[in-house]
Amino acid sequence: MSGAEAFCRERPFKVNWPVRCAWFAAILYALYAANYLDVSWARFVVGLGNGATFLAEMVPPDFSRWQLLIDNLIETVEIAIIASAFGVLFSLPIGLLAARNLLPSWVTWPARTFIALCRSFHPVIFAILFVKAVGFGPLAGILTLVFASIGFIGKLFAEAIEEISLKPVEALRASGAPFISVIIYAVLPQVLNRFIGFASYQFDANLRNSTMVGIVGAGGIGGTMFAAFQRFDYDFLAAILLSIIGLVMLSEFISIRIKRVFQ
Amino acid sequence: MTTRTGNALAAQPERSLRVEHLVKAYQPGKPVLNDISFEVRGQNSVAIIGPSGTGKSTLIRCVNKLIPPTSGAVFVSGENISRLSGRALRHARRKIGMVFQEFNLVERLTVMENVLCGRLGYVSVWQAWRRTYPQDDIDRAFALLESIGLADFVHQRADSLSGGQRQRVGIARAIMQEPHVLLADEPTSSLDPKTSVEIMEVLVQLSEVHRIPLIINIHDVELARRFTSRIIGLSQGGIVFDGPPAELSNDHLKTIYGGEAWLQ
Amino acid sequence: MTTADHYRWQRFTPRERLARFAVFLGFAVALAASMRTVEVIPEFLYDAPTQVLDLFKRMWPIEYSYYPEGVHHALVETLHIASLGTLLAIVMAIPVGILGASNIVRVPALNWLAKLILVSSRSVNTLVWALLFVAVFGPGALAGTICIAFRSIGFVGKLFAEALEECDPGPIEALTAAGAPWPSVFLKGFWPQAAPAFWGIALFRWDINVRESAVIGLVGAGGIGMVLDTAMNLFHWDRVALVLLSIFSVVIIAELVVTNIRKRII
Incomplete structure (x- = not known):
């Protein structure tokens, strides 16, 4: 020593x-x-x-308007579910198209640009634009979160694909498998776990963000929360914040369970 | 099963591979392969030997157009591969089985899924996605895995296997294609000496049982001599020897590999 | 294998398939239920392309001349909010991260306390934090800076704690065995191992904070968001376009800067 x-x-x-x-x-x-x-x-x-x-x-939080609270929470969850479903659905092919190790640059370039555009603006800005385009209400929120999801999952998924081993891909191409079958057998097994991880993370993020897009009028509990702020209704506000935190924790718990099924 | 294959064989022309004046140059004017021609037919196993970097891997990959050749033609059972593209190329590739140096299995799939990958060229995308292969394919896969001693590993994931076992799975996958020619790219280079011999035995035996001409890239001259009936020596992109192992002399080896100290 | 004529092969055991099926079914039912009950007016959706086109028409031409007078100051303010907020977050996240690393602080109660701070920081959205701090500090950059700082603690602290927990225990054991005092163990044992990750995390967060500080102005927390809010309320769409363009450029530049620095330090 x-x-x-x-x-x-x-x-x-x-x-x-x-x-x-x-x-x-x-x-x-x-x-x-x-x-x-x-x-x-x-x-x-x-x-x-x-x-x-x-x-x-x-203190104490005011839960007396629980009916309104529950309605708003349900709308928030609905926005998050629909947005996640479509966001994940679209980001799978877009992420695939953006993977530079599988596809030529004339395919990846537009896909990468689209993903970059989705990422570079904060969801709230998208929400504002969509509220102007489709009016107040949950539709604007859904559209916002779909784009946010594509920006996030699309990028991570493309990166995950770019890190895979290309050896099985070569083997299956050599056996005459169709391109899509090659993707299903040689690419997806290598990235599926990560993709499910990204998707469940994005669902949590969408849930959190769907509480936010309401602030600019895009549906969900955010609108009620903003109103409570402006009316200095702080005990009701506390109730809203507590329910949001509870909701987020619940969804994290569920997503851990779901990930276990796909292990 | 055997009768089925037998009948099918009788109806088909003899399985063969013919390479004519094959040239591959990654940079114009600097060919890696220069005017390669040879033919393999029937139950014949051929070893391609040569130092590393002499274009053995490129040659094998030019056969199934994983690497597009610069000029020349490749015929598999009489069909010209080099002009094909798209779907026709895919269908032609089904007739060419390939075994890789690093096995190239899908690590996260089970042994059975990996073996069935050999049928991907035959089943539809939808069937592939649902994992619903024809019962015939599944029967053949089980029989094949049994014959190479992997019957107990069917449901294991490929990444839980040893190197030798993985290469067996790789070979089974190639045989599942019912190929007209079997290409093996340094199949033993990632394995220890004992396993290498076992793998060569499996390769040669399966190619004989299924009557598939076998072409093996290999740098180990002793293994080539022991297991194949014909040796093609490649040096600096050209064929410098083509004949039975008995005729391969030290002089030939000197031309192929250069130097002589290693020959002792 | 079986007495049947054919071998049977299936990818998953019945139990696995049941679990997967249940998850898919759950998703499908939740999605269907949501689609049915969410109040979406289809006409609005069909109308959307026309409306978007109209919006773009009103945005064009972009009113560049407004930049020096109305946008520049706010843009600089936004960058300061992001940077100062990140610095504050770093200062606060280091102790919380250390408390949260179970291989440094071996008191579970303290670990839990740190986790609680980190989780509550993260599970409240930036805009909600901004609302809270605007209520506390009044509108302006102070609320924005504190909001960015609080929101970032959770992110930086959590990842820093994870980086600390991944440290190789070898050098730390050696230092402890040599009787080094605790601060030395941390500075010479843990910090050198976790530092690259830490700076990477901080940079990444700064990048995110640039995006976030551009919007917190919408609820009055300072920066370019306030300009955006005013322009929209007055229907100055050409100015809105200018603001969006400025945000876009700054975000891209920030990302380029971060990528370049990361390449150098890691």
Whole structure:
């Protein structure tokens, strides 16, 4: 253990100046940005006071309008289910088309661009545009989440396919199997587990996001929540937030169970 | 089963492979394979020997157009493969069984699914998806797995098998295609010496039982001599020896591999 | 194998098939039920292409001249919110992540506490966090920054805790056996192993935060979202187009920056 003694006596590790400078720069930047944004300690403290009243008003949560709450939750779940179903359905072929190791670039390029477009805007922005296009209500929310799902699963699925071993693909091509059969036998078994993982993750994400798209009028519990905010109805708000968290936890529990079936 | 195959054979022309003036150049002017011609027919096993990088793998893959040849023609049982594409090419590939150096099994599927993969060219996509193969195929697959000693592994996943067992599955998959010619690309290179011998025995025996001409890429000259009836020596993209193993002399080997120290 | 004439082969055992069938059936029923009861007006769906086209027509031509006057400041503010929020999140996520790593802190109660913080941070959506903090701090960038920071703790902390738990115990045992004090064990044993993952996670989160801070303004939490909200309320679609284009460019640039830095540090 002589190494440990040396460790205590001298400094076997060199001081890493670039890293220190980076930390210093980060602190400087934080100060500058705080100043730019007018973020100050005084405002923070005032806010904390508000926060205390805010929290106090949230307790106890008001579940008296449970009928409305349940209706909204059901709509939220419906939006999430439909959006996930179609999102997964579309992202399977699109992800496949975007895999550069299986298909020529004139196929992958449009698919990759489409996925990139779906990803680059936040779902809320899609929601706003769809609300303008198809009016208020769950349809806008469904369309939003379908696109969000394609952006997310499509990309991950394409990456998963690009990481597979091409050896079985070569073997099945050599045996004269049709392209789709090659995909079914040589590609899907290698990526199916991951795909199911992505899909169930996306279902959770859709559930969380479908609580959000309502804020801009795209259906689900978000609209009611936003209204509660604007009316300073904080005890009802607390009830809504608690039910959302409960819903998300329930869906995570279910998706763990479902993943086990496909193991 | 045997009678069925027997009748089918009687009706068909003899199974054969003919390669004519095959040239493959990845870069123009620098051919990897230069004017290769040979013919294999009937129950005949041929070893293609040569140093690494001399185009053995390319030659095998040019036969089934996994790699498109630059020029020349390949005939399987009289049918010209080199002009085909699309569906016709797929149907032609069914007649060419292939065994790979690294087995190329689908690791996550069971042994049976891997063997049935050999029938994918014959069944529809829908049948493949539903895993509903004709009973005939399933019977043959079981018989084949029994004959190569894998009957107890039918339901195991391929990634739970040893190297030798995997290669047997690979061979069974190729035989399931009912091919007219069996190509093996360095089938023993990933295996230990004892297993290599066993695999060569399985290959030669199955090709004899099913009367399929067998072409083996192999760098191990001793294995080639022991198991095949004809050896083709490849060097720098051309054929430098073609004849029975007995005629393969040290001089030939020197031309094929270069140097002589290793011959002792 | 059997006394029957033919061998039987099926991919799955009856039990497995039953479980799979049940899952598929469950999905199908849930989907069918949702499709039946969700209040979608089909006419709106058929009308959608016309409406979208109309929207694009109103967006064109994009009012570029509005950029210096109305968009630039908000865009810079958005970037600051994202960066400062990420920095705050990093500072807060490190201790929470350490608490959550069961191979460092061997007190299950503390692990659970950390998990609770991380889960609640993640299961509330950014926009909902933004609403909460706007209610607390009033509209503006302060609410936005805190919102981004709180939302990011869960993400960064969870992945950091996982990276710590994956650390090779060898060097750590050696340090502990040598009697090194706890901070040294962490700094010389755990940190060097987890640092690349940690910076990767932080960068990734910054990238996400750029996207998110662009929309939290819709509920009043500062940044370019507020400009977007105003332009939409006034039906200035040509300005909306400009804002969307700016967001798009910044998002793409952020992604390029992150990809390049990642390549260098990992």
